[in-house]
Amino acid sequence: MTGPVRTERVAEHLNRALHGVLAADPGVYVLGEDITDPYGGAFKVTKGLSSRFGERVRSTPLSEGAIVGAGAGLALAGDKAIVEIMFADFAALAFDQLLNFAGKTTTMYGRPVPMPLVVRCPSGGHRGYGPTHSQSPQKHFIGVPGLSVLELTPFHDARALLEHCLGTRRPCLLFEDKVLYTRRMFREGVVDDLFRFEEVGERPGVARVFLEGVADYDCTLIVPGGMAHRALEAMRELLLEHDVLCELLVPARLYPFELGGAPPRGRHVCVAEDGGAGGTWGAEVAARLHPVLWDRLTRPITLVSAAAGVIPAAPHLEREVLVHAHTIRRAVLEALA
Structure with a gap:
């Protein structure tokens, strides 16, 4: 490929x-x-x-x-x-x-x-x-x-x-x-050997990362741009190690939030972001999507945020606070269990 x-x-x-x-x-x-x-x-x-x-x-x-x-x-x-x-x-x-x-x-x-x-x-x-x-x-x-x-x-x-x-x-x-x-820009609709992407909706639009030939997904991940590579790593691991199918939505505009032509196709939705929990962008996304997806979601929308507290300078302590690919993967597996 x-x-x-x-x-x-x-x-x-x-x-x-x-x-x-x-x-x-x-x-x-x-x-x-x-x-x-x-x-x-x-x-x-x-x-x-x-x-x-x-x-x-x-x-x-x-x-x-x-x-x-x-x-x-x-x-x-x-x-x-x-x-x-x-x-x-x-x-x-x-x-x-x-x-x-x-x-x-x-x-x-x-x-x-x-x-x-x-x-x-x-x-x-x-x-x-x-x-x-x-x-x-x-x-x-x-x-x-x-x-x-x-x-x-x-x-x-x-x-x-x-x-x-x-x-x-x-x-x-x-x-x-x-x-x-x-990191390098993605171009021509190609992410890697597994995933493709398309931009949908009116400018600034939403980037949708998907598997070719797949219509139904176990989970839709929604993340801001800075989280994209961590979400992609989590998606790959979920697919190859756990047989969990995910799509990824990355909006360029966080607020006012609008997915436009990219409605979630997963039976579960997980929103991940940097920053601590409480009054978050993810909570805003969940509030907007929940009424629309009420009859289709199998469980509440999962929110993934950084741990509470300041961000340490020591790398090993910083890793304990911030969101990583394994943080997203674990949240999705727990939600789908």
């Missing part, structure tokens, strides 16, 4: 997408800490942008509130802004700007007010960065009026995703798993 299509790494793909967006639209600005050359950002995602686009790419002081506020001001004044928060943990320092300024500005003046703002947030652990540089704080922004929450995936084209966000003319948070940066 055909093997995986070898393509560029996600960080390279995102860098090329940013180059494309800035080249196509002279009204787009990029702001963030240490993003200009020769450094090019903490994860090198903005490499080459300042050399090519000059003052439209600005390194800023270390103030997340000021960075997001300046980006929102640019957007409010008629330009477009892509803002980088160096670590998603620090988005908490810009919460007031996102909740009370950017999110509300689009509607609180009695008429639609454009706010084409994208706030990029490198997130997640598994790199030994410790409690304040390893979190996945997506859940804290779910349900904020006027604010869309998205996550980078290895299936969705990053330039199309950025252009969609700016095209909505509403503020968007784009989370980007740091480990995902090192």
Whole structure:
């Protein structure tokens, strides 16, 4: 069978997408800490942008509130802004700007007010960065009026995703798993020797990973983009070691949540995510899906989250807190037992 299509790494793909967006639209600005050359950002995602686009790419002081506020001001004044928060943990320092300024500005003046703002947030652990540089704080922004929450995936084209966000003319948070940066993009509908994928629904759409020729599944996994590879590993192990058939759904937009043309086909649904339990994206997904799937599900929707507590820097302790492929596999087996 055909093997995986070898393509560029996600960080390279995102860098090329940013180059494309800035080249196509002279009204787009990029702001963030240490993003200009020769450094090019903490994860090198903005490499080459300042050399090519000059003052439209600005390194800023270390103030997340000021960075997001300046980006929102640019957007409010008629330009477009892509803002980088160096670590998603620090988005908490810009919460007031996102909740009370950017999110509300689009509607609180009695008429639609454009706010084409994208706030990029490198997130997640598994790199030994410790409690304040390893979190996945997506859940804290779910349900904020006027604010869309998205996550980078290895299936969705990053330039199309950025252009969609700016095209909505509403503020968007784009989370980007740091480990995902090192992975390669999936292309041409091929995941590996077992699985294929397709993008369904209206942009930004949902990536559906499936087995060819299979219509009915034991379980549907739903995960954000940063969890995709761990979910794929769990799916493979469940199939080869336990004869459990799973499909995988990976939406690019986490909130407002909409699966669109990819309704779950499994008799059970498991939602896995990074971040601790309680008030989570997974709970939002379950609340949306439960009434729709009530007559078909054989048991309640399973939610998989990280363990409660801070994220340790020591790798062996970090592994005990964060979600892994075996965490997902064990949850599915327990639910289907």
